[in-house]
Amino acid sequence: MNLNRGRALTSIPGPSVIPEDVLRSMHRSFPNMYEGPLVDISHSVFDDLPKVAHTEGKVFMAISNGHGAWEMSLTNTMRRGDKVLVLASGRFAIGWGEQAEQLGCEVETIDFGDRGPVDPDRVEERLRADTAHEIKAILVVQIDTASGVWNDIGAIRKAIDAAGHPALYMVDCVASLASVPYFMDAWGVDITIGGSQKGLMVPPGLGLVWASEKALKAHETAEMVTPYWNWTPRLMDGAHYLKFCGTPPIQHIYAMRTALDMLFDEGLENVWARHTVFADAVRAAVEAWAAPGGFELNITDLAHRSDATTTILGGSIDCKEMRRICETDAGLVLGVGLGSFEDKAFRIGHMGHLNPPMVLGTLGTIEATLAHMGASMGGSGIAAASRVIAEALGRKAEFRAAAE
Numbered sequence: 001m002n003l004n005r006g007r008a009l010t011s012i013p014g015p016s017v018i019p020e021d022v023l024r025s026m027h028r029s030f031p032n033m034y035e036g037p038l039v040d041i042s043h044s045v046f047d048d049l050p051k052v053a054h055t056e057g058k059v060f061m062a063i064s065n066g067h068g069a070w071e072m073s074l075t076n077t078m079r080r081g082d083k084v085l086v087l088a089s090g091r092f093a094i095g096w097g098e099q100a101e102q103l104g105c106e107v108e109t110i111d112f113g114d115r116g117p118v119d120p121d122r123v124e125e126r127l128r129a130d131t132a133h134e135i136k137a138i139l140v141v142q143i144d145t146a147s148g149v150w151n152d153i154g155a156i157r158k159a160i161d162a163a164g165h166p167a168l169y170m171v172d173c174v175a176s177l178a179s180v181p182y183f184m185d186a187w188g189v190d191i192t193i194g195g196s197q198k199g200l201m202v203p204p205g206l207g208l209v210w211a212s213e214k215a216l217k218a219h220e221t222a223e224m225v226t227p228y229w230n231w232t233p234r235l236m237d238g239a240h241y242l243k244f245c246g247t248p249p250i251q252h253i254y255a256m257r258t259a260l261d262m263l264f265d266e267g268l269e270n271v272w273a274r275h276t277v278f279a280d281a282v283r284a285a286v287e288a289w290a291a292p293g294g295f296e297l298n299i300t301d302l303a304h305r306s307d308a309t310t311t312i313l314g315g316s317i318d319c320k321e322m323r324r325i326c327e328t329d330a331g332l333v334l335g336v337g338l339g340s341f342e343d344k345a346f347r348i349g350h351m352g353h354l355n356p357p358m359v360l361g362t363l364g365t366i367e368a369t370l371a372h373m374g375a376s377m378g379g380s381g382i383a384a385a386s387r388v389i390a391e392a393l394g395r396k397a398e399f400r401a402a403a404e
């Protein structure tokens with residue numbers, strides 16, 4: 001029977017649910033785009049975005065998605081033939097590395113597989129061996145959206161320092177920023193990559209790049225600079241249109257202002273704590289469902305299971321059919337398995353504008369669908385998830401430190 005009426009819910013790892021206030025702030029006719037309130041609001045967004053990454057560095061906003069932000073980071077800092085070290089733990093660092101290769105960098109990848117994190121000791125060992133300092137940049141993802149792994153960005157920094165290596169440290173936080181703790185300056189990160197549509201709760205369309213002093217220095221001798229992405233005009237004081245290399249993304253600027261206000265009102269630490277609760281609820285559900293031949297959390301080490309997105313291996317359960325029933329008959333959209341996972345896994349996004357009815361609704365719909373399919377299930381996931389939420393309702397907010 002088809003029960004799919006009412007408000008559909010999309011529980012994928014981005015784009016995430018857009019808050020009504022953010023949507024409403026976009027619904028307006030065009031203001032003067034050369035001066036006045038829009039330009040003031042835009043400047044305030046440029047001033048406030050570094051607070052989200054905990055940096056004193058600069059932020060660049062481009063009309064693009066995360067892939068565009070990747071390209072902006074590489075073209076503005078690299079020289080043709082530069083060696084780039086990619087630390088892979090899923091699909092996303094690999095994709096960024098593929099861009100580097102297409103742009104003319106030499107790419108070396110250390111693949112840590114897609115069920116666990118980057119191992120800082122192996123990074124240190126590789127960097128120590130690079131005595132000529134041929135490696136110019138290290139690319140890693142904080143949370144890989146395909147595998148659901150949460151890498152320890154501070155520990156990788158320590159490994160780079162222990163090897164005394166000067167490479168630029170570049171971190172993709174598209175799936176993690178404003179969902180889990182991130183301290184760009186304290187962790188000595190030179191480039192941070194973000195996108196508007198995940199933890200930042202804004203529709204897709206803004207690619208974000210934060211740059212340290214060292215990254216801006218590298219820009220001065222970069223050889224791959226192209227007109228649109230070029231940081232130089234975007235850094236100039238003066239006409240606002242230079243910041244976006246043309247017409248600004250007016251509606252997105254209003255949306256980002258509203259989203260930042262919401263994040264600061266709640267407090268970033270409370271935002272992170274809320275993400276931990278919902279992630280714990282999802283994990284508790286999956287572990288309760290687990291049965292021989294049934295579901296399993298992809299990331300084996302609890303400390304490295306991400307608080308923004310979870311990848312679940314299907315075992316003998318047909319994930320594609322499960323997702324189809326959820327979507328068609330119940331109005332719940334779940335994330336597909338990416339890369340090597342394909343139909344062997346599915347993903348639940350639990351980032352951004354979320355509350356218990358949304359998380360429990362997602363888990364309850366999955367549980368009902370599993371029961372309908374006659375899938376092997378150990379116990380009630382929804383009961384386990386409710387216990388996590390009940391416990392959280394009874395205590396103070398507490399965020400989980402970066403995986404260590």
Ligand SMILES: *Cc1c(COP(=O)(O)O)cnc(C)c1O
Nearest residue numbers: 065066067092143145174175195
């Ligand atoms: C979503 C995502 C991207 C890509 O962003 P697009 O906006 O789809 O280009 C890059 N990295 C990570 C970790 C992501 O989750």
